[in-house]
Amino acid sequence: MKRVLPLQLGRSVLVIFFAFPIVFMLISSFKPDAQIFADLTSLKAILPVGDISLDNYRGVFHRVPAERLLLNSVGISLVTVALGILINSMAAFALSRMRWRGRRVVLAAIIATLIVPFETFALPLVWWVNKLPWLEVHGFHLTLTSGWLDTYHVQILPFVANAFSIYLFFQYFSSIPVELDEAARMDGAGWFGIYRRVVMPLSGPAIATVAILTFLPAWNSYLWPLMVVQSEDLRPVMVGIQYFFQLNVSWGQIMAYASMITVPVLVLFVAFQRAFIGSIASAGVKG
Template identity: 85%
Template sequence: MTSPAKPVGPGAGATLATQGTRILLVVVFSFPLLFMFVSSFKPDAQIFADLTSVRAILPIGDISLDNYRGVFDRVPAGRMLLNSVGISLLTVVLGILVNSMAAFSLSRMRWRGQKVVLMGIIATLIVPFETFALPLVWWVDKLPWLQLDGFRLVMTEGWLDSYHVQIIPFLANAFSIFLFYQYFQSIPKELDEAARMDGASWFGIYRMVVMPLSGPAIATVAILTFLPAWNQYLWPLMVVQTEDYRPVMVGIQYFFQLNVSWGQIMAYASMITVPVLALFLAFQRAFIGSIASAGVKG
């Protein structure tokens, strides 16, 4: 005998609808990336000819690497990529250290004015960068810096046209401090007391107890720090004059001078998008876990 078919309840229909909606959203949001990547292998004439058909997202027709070769002929793409990688990685590593230590002090230690400082840090989130960009340029132009001259260090004035002017002003970040603060609050403080009983210092508690338990928060801050560091455009335009220190985003303006090549623009955009996608794919599980836990515990 054949067993009767199980009726499909309303829950199964809702699940199918949810999965269908997710697939549709993936297609919609991935379409621009797919179009950009496919167009990077096509000449300009074919890009415009394929716009009105599905061929726009298919790697068919006159496919070649000419656009990628043209990118390196038109801009110092290799140097700019190395600059952005170095600037972004240093900003992430140092930013995690600075912001997590500030959050540790605010969440685990007790000192006078703690809440006032925390409220002041959170209040800075409402101030857009454009409002203090010009005063910041004036300040960094006056700050001293040690520079190697031959075999001796000399004190110079001004940070303009350098790597550190693109890193140091963005290490402390209010949102990163608040995210670490929220996550540290969810870690039982009894662990601190046990470590203190064993003779651990506050820095020892931070290094050996709190940070090893904060992997999701670290991954989230790493992504949220890397993205603006990688996408910086306005600030490098204001403080960097020579190509030796320029990041990749500034290179976009090179393609709109004289003859505009949309194929080369797509190739360059594909090159500078890959590191961001790779970073997110590498840390997506920890990133989603941190956001989910913040929503439950916050």
């Protein structure tokens, strides 16, 4: 009991420490700029007191095309998550359940890519996506075009395959008994049937974790859209931050916009936190 109390106290302090910036952001999003700076030296900075209103949120929608930016990010993030779960899980299934020569070398090569920062190959990637072909539909005709710049798919496809997601699925799939595969084979299932009917239904925690880890960088993407997207109608929410630092800077509106793009991430994590923790805990267990 004596050891539990300091542990709980330490956890409480950490929660307060990490939650303070979020609480300050949310509370400040309802205050005018003058009051935000006036309350900085007191506890009023994190309390909903004073001139509280929704003016900052109304100002956000007048200053930037927030609806379009949010819709773009939601669509890009959801498609990236869906394709990421499918592609990475299938790759991990081939590496963990199927026996073929060289799979350990392939897995090692995939894991090795984790040490390469995105900034080192961002410019070569821009060059490549500008050369890649794409099929476009014009009425009843298909047209082959060159270059992916200023499109939705250039913000999605380069980030579908992810080395860490493959490794996480690989570790989780390795903990599922191989005897289940043999039983499914006796029932006439092929490799795809084993993947779809046996392995994936048992991998809920891993799927939830990969969904979170794929959603976060897709939602928070800033550098890549700045490099490959010029049209305002195609930009995601993070690029919208730069609108608030042009001409008159309104910190209340910045806080409101930051709250709007942060809350979905918090909701997603809270919704899947148990599965996330369970998958991370079992990732190192091989049965």
